[in-house]
Amino acid sequence: QVQLVESGGGLVQPGGSLRLSCVVSGVTLDNYAVGWFRQAPGKEREGVSCISTTYVSEYYVDTVRGRFTISRENAKNTVYLHMNSLKVEDTAVYYCAAAEGLGCDYQSLFYDYWGQGTQVTVSS
Secondary structure (H helix, E strand, O other): OOEEEEEOOEEEOOOOOEEEEEEEEOOOHHHEEEEEEEEOOOOOOEEEEEEOOOOOOEEEOOOOEOOEEEEEEHHHOEEEEEEOOOOHHHOEEEEEEEEEOOOOOOOHHHOOEEOOOEEEEEOO
């Protein structure tokens, strides 16, 4: 059974940083691309970033490029989202998702497995 568990969310002031973690169990992470998504109240879920199995392709939505960095540590079955210079508009529930295969994608339909999400709130 494939499970994804996110952690690392919380309340942070504008300009602050957080590191989200996504631990994947039940499969060997080496064979899976992983994406991070977020959903703010009243808005659709959007793809934030993704990373391929071979670290070759990474995607960042324009609003986070230069501030967020995705990375993976296969030995720990974990993917991270490093978030710097956080803004109020980054407030959302953040989800990680996994799909077997080489490449990654920013569209949610690409992914087979999802975590339950972790809340990120940016507020002064």
